[in-house]
Amino acid sequence: MAEVKAVAAIAAKWWRNKITDTANLSNHSNGESGDLGFMTALLGSMLAMNHTPSTKKADVFEEELSRLITRKLDESPSNCISLSCDYGPDETLYEAAEAAGIDPSVFPFKRYMRISLDGVEVRDGYGEPFIMLSSSEEG
16 A cells, blocks of 8 residues: 555645746747747636636645545556646546635646556656656656
8 A cells, every 4th residue: 555655645646746847938839830829828728827726726736636646556457557648638637626715727738647556657748758756756
């Protein structure tokens, strides 16, 4: 059970860091180059900055997401789950955000995470390679 809680904590911390870093234009990049890509990132970031979660809300989100990940990993026959955002959060991320009173516009675009007992891998943007996170990673 300690392994499950450890990977859940790593994953939840990474997402917390992403949703609180709303001024970071790269969080709202959709992989499009040129003016269209820049405008998409700019508008996404501007909307997100209007809804930046407070520290208290971010704490609640992180705790709830860690709890949801732990439960889903325990229930998964393969002990593997994924979390993702295309232009909005998936069901699990949305559930944690709703519990914390966080607006979904703060979530980054084009992110995908695989969580298993082997660790946490994330694709941090459109076309980016998977990287393995460790407990010291901040996102």
